[in-house]
Amino acid sequence: MVTESKSVVVWSRRCLRRLAGKSLCCHLQRDSNQPLPRKELRTRMAARLYCVVVALLLLAEVYSFGEETSDPGIVARITRKGLKYARHHGLANLKKELSKIRLHDFLGKFRISWIGWVHYEFHSLKIQHFTLGNSDLSLNPQKGLGISLSNSYISVHGIWKVKKAFIPVAGTFNLSLDSISTSFSLNFSKDNSGRPTVSMTHCNNSVGNINIDLSKTLRPNDQTPESKTTESLSVSQAGHREGQRTEPAEGRVTITKGIQTHFHEIVEKKLIKILDQKICGVVRTAVTSRLQPYLRTLPVSTMIDYVASIDYRLVGVPKVSFRGLDTPFKGEFFSRKRHTPAPTEVPAIEMPQKKSRMVYFAVSDYVFNTASWVYQQARQMHFNIETTQIPLNAPIHLNTNSFQTLVPQLGKLYPNMKMELDVAPESTPFLIFNPGNASLMAVMVVQAYALRPKTSDHIPLFQLRAKTTLYPTFNVISGRIVGFVNTGSPLKLELKQSNVDSFDVRPMETILNYYAQHTIYPSLNEKLEEGLPLPLPKAAYLRHVVVRIHENFLYIGANLG
Structure with a gap:
């Protein structure tokens, strides 16, 4: 292409x-x-x-x-199953916030025929019950995530009061709104630092049914309706009570009927509008104060050790598809001393159409190869094999007397001297992912030295080229990719240069294979056990992990827990 x-x-x-x-x-x-x-x-x-x-x-x-040049080294996909899991936990928190909504008082006036303008006031509004109904999730490519709630229910209790001239009427009301539908969309992007961002693009509410239970009572002496409900009702029924001044029942009844007639219109125009603003406001606040800060816990870079860090910046905006939400990370190792781009290419990643897990990671071999390059440049792949590192039961020890059975001239030229082997890669070893297996071809240069007694002088003896192919295996433990290298193909040697005449290197292959198994491989595995952290937000845990090797990338599937 x-x-x-x-x-x-x-x-x-x-x-x-x-x-x-x-x-x-x-x-x-x-x-x-x-x-x-x-x-x-x-x-x-x-x-x-x-x-x-x-x-x-x-x-x-x-x-x-x-x-x-901005192809990702790592792609993380949250499947529909994973998004539903996140939606479930998000709605649980959203319900708590919605139940704390405080409704402000509102007042106004309306006109009743032949009576004129009547002033009203609704106060002490309190949500008694809030139930979220069914929820649904829609994946809209190029638009974002759509979340809809249906069949939600709200009940509100409050006090109403109207006044026309000298006739005060007050009471309590219970309002229930059911078949409430709420829908909103989330759009994802990234900021200049390479972190993901999220915003709410729209929010709509609609109410299916409104039920009102309106209790009416006279409020003499400006007392609260709760404290005078029974007495007021008795006044309404008897029309008179000794020692108590009452207003004409006809005025109260007319105004009360007017309230009942106009209450629906008042609620629809004002109370529902307030609820609409409150619900969408809570959703917007949850997105900006909870979801957005949580996304910002995704690492931009992570320190691996004193040598290297890994770049986890986003190289593109998170994209919504019908398969889920894909987030592209750079996934490049770099030296902590000097950030120099690694001379490796980023292969294309074709994510398999898997959906049984909540989240999938495709980790390109580019990530591992940039690590190999950084550590090779920092001489972290150099090994010094000394006498003290050789087990006592080894078939041959690092001294010229022991090695003269393989190289006869050693005992004559440098009798009874300790030896040391310096092992270093001839070039940066690159990892290759093929379907079902991973391989790493290593070409090492082995330099043998004789150590002059009582000095630090190293006398160059001979230099070997050693070739082997390693077959690492991978697993994910606590959110980190860990590796293990077992014995690969046997080391094959060739004599590259010698200061002690030519000799047959084949008998030495057994010895160096023994050294590799007991010295080099354990040291390499100790480093691989430290692991490579996956780009996960704070407090995210992976369970039921499966690891597969595909062409050019390691494929990891897991559920969230």
């Missing part, structure tokens, strides 16, 4: 040069006093349009080349 894109760019540039040479795109000016013939004018206009199209194609291809 890259080759094809390059050919398009080359063709476009040649086309532009050719057109410029024919004076079609450039130097099209003539004397403004001389009108162009219609045929020539059409030709030149077509040429201009053609040049614009070609230039746009060229810019598009150049832009695509810029994008090529």
Whole structure:
């Protein structure tokens, strides 16, 4: 695909040069006093349009080349199953916040025929019950995540009061709103630091049914309706009570009927609007104060050790597809002393269509190979094998007397001297992922030295080239990718250079294989056991982990717990 894109760019540039040479795109000016013939004018206009199209194609291809350098080393996919799990926990927290909604008092006036304007007030509003109904999740490519709630229920208790001239009427009410539907969308992006961001793009509410239980009572002496409910009702029924001043029952009844008539309209226009603002406000606050800070716990870079760190910046915005939410991470190791890009290419990752787990990670071999390059540059792959590291039961020890059975000249030239082996990679070893297995071909240079007694002098003896292929295995423990290298293919030796004459290296292969198993491999596995942390937000735990090896990447599936 890259080759094809390059050919398009080359063709476009040649086309532009050719057109410029024919004076079609450039130097099209003539004397403004001389009108162009219609045929020539059409030709030149077509040429201009053609040049614009070609230039746009060229810019598009150049832009695509810029994008090529930003391919991710790691792709994390949250499947629909994982998003539903996150939605479940998010809605549990959302319900707690919604149950704390405080409704403000509101007042106004309305007109009743032949009575005139009546002033009303609703206060002490309190949500008694809030039940979230069914929830659904929709994946909308290019738009984001859609979340809808249906059949929610709210009950509100409060006090109402109206006044017309000298006639005060008050009471309590219970309002229930059912079949409430709420829908909102979440859109994902990234900021300049490479962290993901989330925002709510829209929020809508609708109410299916409104039920009102309105109790009415007279409020003499401006007492609360709760304290006078029974007495007021008795006044309403008897119309008179000794020692108590009452207003005409006709006025109360007329105003009360007016309240009942206009209450629905008042609720629909004001109370529902307030609830709509409150619910969407709570959702927006939950997104900005809870979800967004949680996403910011995703690491931008993580220190591995004193040598290296890993770059976890996003190289693109998280994308919603019908399969889930994909987040692309750079996934590049870099030296803590000097951040130099590794000379390795990022292979394309084609995520398998798996959906049995909540989350999947595709970790490219690019990640491991940048680590190999960084540690090789820092000389962390150099091994010194000394006498003290050799077990007592080893078949041969690191001294010239012991090695003279393999290299006869050693005992004569450097009798009874200790030896040391310096092992280093000839080039950076690269990991290769093939379906079902991983392999790493290592070419090492083994330099043998004799140590002069009572000095620190190292006398170069001979140099060997050792080749082997290792087959590492991988697992995920506590959110970290750990590896293990068992014995690979046997070391194959060849004599690269010698200061003690030529000798047959085949008998030495057994000895160096023994050293590799007891010295080099344990040291390598100790490093691999430290593990590579996956880019996970705070307090995210993986369980039921499965690890598979695909072409060019390690594929990890897990559930969240």
